[in-house]
Amino acid sequence: MPAIPHEIFKAYDIRGVVGKTITAENVEKIGHAIGSEARARNLTAIAIGRDGRLSGTELSQALARGIRKSGIDVVDIGMVATPMLYFAAHELCQYSGVMVTGSHNPPEYNGFKIVLGGQTLAAETIQALRLRIENNDLTQGAGHYSEHNIAATYLQRITGDIKLARPIKIVVDCGNGVAGAYAPALYRGLGCQVSELFCDVDGSFPNHHPDPSVPDNLNDVIQALQTTDAEIGLAFDGDGDRLGIVTKDGHIVNADRQLMLFAADVLSRNPGGKIIFDVKCTRNLAPWIRQHGGTPVMWKTGHSFIKSKLIEEKALLAGEMSGHLFFKERWYGFDDGLYAGARLLELLSREQDITATLKNLPDSxxxxxxxxxxxxxxxxxxxxxxxxxxxxxxxxxxxxxxxxxxxxxxxxxxxxxxxxxxxxxxxxxxxxxxxxxxxxxxxxxxxxxxxxxxxxxx
Known part of the structure; x- marks a missing residue:
């Protein structure tokens, strides 16, 4: 069997260039390895989803074939944001799922984020999949295939819990990523008036790259806020698990300052709670958490490391500078940009001057x-x-x-x-x-x- 390329097995996920290192043949092998690992963990089914990339359909079909070969059932939830896949995994498959996504990489990339029994695979557990393929340590079977639409349940779960004190006018820029298929509907469901920018899903990303951590990608939001009566701008990455925030006057609120806002809110209901953040975050964050009655915990950068630490520390909230935010209070603890946006709007709907509230967060x-x-x-x-x-x-x-x-x-x-x-x-x-x-x-x-x-x- 030809060797599978080592370099696609990264620290937090599997990722490479479609047609070169990520081929349908390789993906079927990866699926077979994931299914075999799931069997070893006594799991029976895996949810799969894909983002809006052009290669998504072919690769998710190859993934499904591989998983079923191992004897594990596949529940295909179609084209969704990454957090919707995590939600489906949680609700339908003993918290086991694989998302076909290239995250914020250029259009020619694709890859896989994997969670099995609630554990996000990272570092050595990702390498273990490669070793299974190389050693032919693969189970055989014939898993079933079914399709399931999770969107209505996911949106209802959020709109049923989050209530805005008043409707807010917002700009939403999805950069033609998959969040565009769901974010506008979610925020309208909360009572917001939504101006859409690049919310049609197009895996060639024709307008700007869907990565809100790069300031240049927020220029369209800044422009829209200047020329409309919208009060705040939200932007999403390619698979919807990260949130960018822009104030009315064009200031970008970095994720470490977003975390201050959310920490103060969560700690008001849960004094003494732990809040986790990565090593890139501002030095204003730990004192802020203490000042609001919480316990700050600094940890390694990387969504899978932060997620594991959240579980280990029984923390209420975690975040990292890249824009991943993890709510355990009132939510499931996975990183979800769409949900983070909803929590933000709930908080800000109680404020008369949204821009002042955000600008008053300590800065440096x-x-x-x-x-x-x-x-x-x-x-x-x-x-x-x-x-x-x-x-x-x-x-x-x-x-x-x-x-x-x-x-x-x-x-x-x-x-x-x-x-x-x-x-x-x-x-x-x-x-x-x-x-x-x-x-x-x-x-x-x-x-x-x-x-x-x-x-x-x-």
Missing amino acids: LNTPELQVRTAEGENHTLIAQLQKNAVFDNPQQVITTDGLRVEYSDGFGLARASNTTPVVVLRFEADNQAALQRIQEDFRRNILQAKADAQLPF
Whole structure:
């Protein structure tokens, strides 16, 4: 049997280029491995869904064939947002499901997010699927195939629980991703007046890329807010599990500041609760959580790591800088951009001045995510070297949960190895420009000592 490409088995999912590393033949093998793993866990059925990418139909059919070969039943819920697949998995298949999605990658990519019995597969459990294929450790059987429409149940579950104090006028930009098929209907169901931008699903993404963590992708929302009477803008990534927020006056509310708003709300009903966030988040977040009676927990970046930590810590809420938000209070604990948008609107509907409420969240001087390109695997070596040898100038704390996060009295610097691409990710935050430059200089010195030819983006 020809070898399956190693490089598609990533830290949080399986992902590659369609027609090259992701072919129908490979996907059938991956399905067979997933089904075999499900059998080993005494599961009987797996829900599958796909986003709006052009390759989705062919690949989900191949996936279904592979899963059924293992003797596991397949419940196909069709073209849905990733959180709708998680919801269907939870409701129909002992919390087991596979989403065919390329997330925020370019159109020629596709991949798989996998949850089995409530566990999101990541790191070694993803590699274990590859080993099953290579060792032919596959069960045989003939699972059944059925189709199920989950949309009405999912939308009803949200609109039945979330109530707005007043209707809000909103702009929704789905960037031609799959959220466009559901987000406008959801928010109208909550009583909002919705102006739609790029909500027709088109896997070639003809307008802008569906990734709200890149500020340029929010220009259309900013423009629409300026020219209409809408009060707030929401934007979604390609598979609907991440949320971008833009205020009336064009300010982008990053996910760590969104988390402040949600944490204060959740903690008002659950004093002492734990709130989890990743190492990229602002240093204003932990004190804010404490101030509102909660316990802050910093953890590794990556939706599957954060989700596992949420379960382990029995936390109420979690979030990461990339825009993944996980509500356990009143919801299921999976990352859901559509639901996060609904919770946001519920909160803001009680406020007369939405823009002021959002602008009043503590802010700081910070950089976007910066990247240092390296050879494959070199990013992990470089970070390990820095963890061992770097000497920083008067740090208050050096956190090595995920790379190096160095806390100073007036800011922080972060360097960590990306788990998805061969880069070192950097982020800086400070009280003022002078502090920001000093912290960057401290990192520059240490990085260049470890890798003299590093091309630094600051």
